[in-house]
Amino acid sequence: MIGGSAAISVLAVVLALFVGGVLIAVTNEGVQSAAGYFFSRPSDMFQAIWDAVFGAYRALFQGSVYDFRRDTFAAGIRPLTETLTFATPLIAAGLGVALAFRVGLFNIGGRGQMLIAAACAGWVGFSLELPYGVHLFVAVLAGVLGGAVWGGIVGLLKARTGAHEVIVTIMLNFVALYLVSFLLRTPVLQAPGSNNPKTPPMADTAVFPPLFGSGYNVHAGLLFVIAATIYVWYLLGRSSMGFQFRAVGENPNAARVAGINVKNVYVTAMLISGGLVGLAGVSQVLGTITTGFGSGIDAGIGFDAITVALLGRSKPWGVFFAGILFGAFKAGGFSMQAAEGIPVDIVLVVQSLIVLFIAAPPLVRTIFRLPTPGQPAAARSKKKAVTT
Known part of the structure; x- marks a missing residue:
């Protein structure tokens, strides 16, 4: 041990x-x-x-974690909620990177997948008028699908042409960045009447509600991330698809001999990986930055997710707690700078x-x-x- x-x-x-x-x-x-x-x-x-x-x-x-200088417990626990807010997108993106690791793929395209997911979820969030609950569900679904498609392109090219996923994800990061930057200067994403490359604010019906009231920033996106962690844990450890993922990750040649369609595994794994990373972009747009976003919405989370996946040993619950640790670093770093x-x-x-x-x-x-x-x-x- x-x-x-x-x-x-x-x-x-x-x-x-x-x-x-x-x-x-x-x-x-x-x-x-x-x-x-x-x-x-x-x-x-x-x-x-x-x-x-x-x-x-x-x-x-x-x-x-906890500020002992506050008078009440509700005020003292606020730093922990900030940690959870920072950790939410880190965990989601870390799960996507970790799942790709388990299949033997190195997904460093988190930035591009987050940007595409943010653009899709954001467009649904500010342009459509839907009932409360339905609007949020459609926006989340659009973002996850956007990230999944962007990740699936990598898996498809890997499976059909043998293109290396590292090169493809790096290139797609730049494609996504300049594509979203362009759309932010067109009526597709840019706020009406604004000269800044920024979207309009999200509709109230498409925003993650706060978990513990308006006094805290942590939102319901954390619940989606917990559900995603449980899903990845079940997928990798309790399902036949997860067995195929792990077999291909250990030895693709042996998996091919055993009858596993390695090409399909690559495409499926990158679709799911991109969707999980896309969930990180969704949590940024619909939970953290709801007043409109620009091309810097990813905030480096796509690359931090690699560190989270490494620290978590590419295991779902390991990634979950590693994301909380790095969320604590982000939340506490500003306090450390201000106080000391x-x-x-x-x-x-x-x-x-x-x-x-x-x-x-x-x-x-x-x-x-x-x-x-x-x-x-x-x-x-x-x-x-x-x-x-």
Whole structure:
């Protein structure tokens, strides 16, 4: 258990926070000042390091989980709701990337899929007049279908022509960006009478309702993301289609010999992956930015989703909690900068270090002296072979 993938993910976060603490201490002015007279009063420097690191991570906690400075519990818990708001699109996009990973595909087209989904959901959201409930359902469906079609193009090209999905998704990111940017300057998406490349606000009937009242930003899009997580968990672990996905991801040649249509699996997987990433774009348009959006609606979520999927080990519930963690980083990073003057870039460094440590499990095992899974059995087999 302590040498498994879950432990590696947790310890990678711990190591990243430790290195982030070192960077916070090195760049802190109080620590630098105390270092000038370290040999006369070394305790001052250690105290300055503690104050800088503890203060930064305390502000991170208070900005993402609970603020003890508030008078009431309802006010103190508001940072957690902000974390969930940031985490909602990250989880959805992370699920899409993780599902593609399980099939052996590298979906880095999250930006394009989110933009197309946002354009489709946004157009339905501000241009159609439908009853409450129906309008929201149609807008969500349009966005998910838009993302699915954009992802399905990748799967189709991969299956029929052998085109590499990394190249195709990168190119489609730019196609989607310039296509949406063009539409934002035409009557299709641009707000009437406006010179800015921005859509009109979404209709009230097409907006995700708040989960806990108007005092909190977290919206019903979180419920859709939870449902998507359950769906992906069932799909990959409990369905025949999920078995085919995993078989192709492990060895496409062996899966083909076993009678699995690998080409169809690629197309189906990218359709579902694009739809999940599209759900992230929908949550942005109908839940977070409802006053109209521009071409920057993706906010880098498409690329952050890759990190979330890696931290979650491409497992649905792992991605879910990894998305909450990164949502906490986003919510708490601004609080850390405002309260302690720590650059928000430190949070980006911590996120990057998490990816670095996850990509190097032997390094994490060496630092914490963890056993390598399967090593004792392998050692015994080798010894037995030598004896024979």
